[in-house]
Structure formats: C-alpha cells, structure tokens
Amino acid sequence: MKLGIAADHGGFDQKQQILRFLKDSGLEVIDFGAHEFDETDDYPDVVKPLALAIAKGEVKKGIAICGSGVGVSVAANKVPGVRAALITEPYSAHQGVEHDNMNLMCLGGRVIGPALIKELVAVFIQSEYVEKERFQRRLNKVDELEKAFGQLTKKEEPKK
Ligand code: RB5
Numbered sequence: 001m002k003l004g005i006a007a008d009h010g011g012f013d014q015k016q017q018i019l020r021f022l023k024d025s026g027l028e029v030i031d032f033g034a035h036e037f038d039e040t041d042d043y044p045d046v047v048k049p050l051a052l053a054i055a056k057g058e059v060k061k062g063i064a065i066c067g068s069g070v071g072v073s074v075a076a077n078k079v080p081g082v083r084a085a086l087i088t089e090p091y092s093a094h095q096g097v098e099h100d101n102m103n104l105m106c107l108g109g110r111v112i113g114p115a116l117i118k119e120l121v122a123v124f125i126q127s128e129y130v131e132k133e134r135f136q137r138r139l140n141k142v143d144e145l146e147k148a149f150g151q152l153t154k155k156e157e158p159k160k
Contacts, residue, residue, distance in 0.1 A: 001027070002028050002029075002058070003027055003029040003030070003062065003125065004029065004032055004050045004063075005022075005030070005062065005064070005065075006033055006050040006063075007046060007065040007072075008034060008046045008066045008067075009038060009040075010043075010108075010110055011064075011108075012034060012065075012109075014107065015034075015065055015109075018063060018121055027125070030058075032049040032062075043071035043075055047066075047071075047075050050104070051075070051104065054082050054103050061104070061105070061124065062104045063105050063106075063124070064105075065109045067110040067111075069086040069088075069111065072084070072106045073085060073104075073106035083103050083104065085106060086107075086108065087106065087107065087120055088116075089120075090119055093120045094126075094127040096124075098128065098129060098135075
C-alpha cells in the first residue's frame with residue numbers, strides 16, 4: 001500500500017518523525033512536502049499535492065499535519081474524493097477508516113505528542129474499510145453531496 005504525507009511548518013518535525021517510522025516499518029511513503037522548514041508556508045499549498053494524489057488514486061492513504069490539524073483537513077476536503085478528518089484518539093483513527101473510508105488522517109503537531117502520533121499512524125494504516133450496506137449507503141450519500149454542491153465551488157485544477 002502506497003502512503004503519502006505532507007505538513008506545513010506547524011507539523012514539519014512530526015512529519016519527519018512519521019516518515020522515519022513508516023520507512024523503518026518497510027512501508028512505501030511519498031513525501032509531498034514541505035521539504036524544508038519554512039515558517040511562512042501555508043497549509044493549503046502543502047496539502048494540495050497530497051490531496052490530489054489521493055483523489056487520483058496515486059496513493060491509497062495519506063497523513064497531513066499542521067499546527068492544529070484543522071487547516072489541512074478543511075483544505076483537503078475541498079478536493080473531490082478526499083475524505084479527511086482531524087484525529088486525536090485511536091478509536092476514530094480506525095473507525096474513521098472502517099465506517100467512513102477516511103483516506104486522509106489529519107493531525108495537530110502542536111496538540112498531540114510523539115507517542116500518540118505513532119499510535120494513531122499505526123492504527124490508521126492497519127485499518128480497512130468494512131464493506132457493509134449501511135456504511136456504503138452513507139458514503140453514497142456523501143458522494144451525492146459532493147456531486148450536487150461541489151459544482152458550486154469546483155474549479156479547474158490550475159496550471160502550474
Ligand atoms: C500555522 O501557524 C497554523 O495556523 C497552521 O499550521 C494550522 O494549525 C492551521 O490550522
């Protein structure tokens with residue numbers, strides 16, 4: 001399973017730690033940046049390449065970190081096909097995948113510590129979506145919302 005990761009300055013150190021942890025565990029992970037610490041970088045810019053890669057199926061799951069985890073989740077959820085959520089405890093790290101097919105876990109680098117981050121990452125990557133009628137019915141309704149209302153704000157992907 002290919003994973004992706006991204007962080008702004010509020011989660012840069014935590015991204016480096018998670019990258020090491022994932023690589024040490026033998027997992028394939030793409031680092032979408034930031035590639036160096038820049039205290040002026042903006043979370044929509046750093047999460048965008050990861051969110052697009054998830055939407056295109058280039059990576060199956062992603063982890064995004066900013067100071068609170070809120071900014072990256074808000075920004076990433078604007079990309080159709082991304083199901084991002086801010087996660088602070090293990091129950092939601094697995095239930096979010098099992099029930100809601102969460103494909104981007106967002107973390108607050110200024111909020112939670114390294115041991116919890118490691119646990120959340122481990123739980124998230126091990127979890128699988130459970131194909132039950134009620135979960136799929138709800139996800140279909142989420143897709144319908146995206147189709148119906150995404151059009152109001154959806155823009156062409158800007159040229160680089
Ligand atoms: C950056 O200072 C901070 O605002 C950002 O990382 C994030 O926490 C936003 O949600």
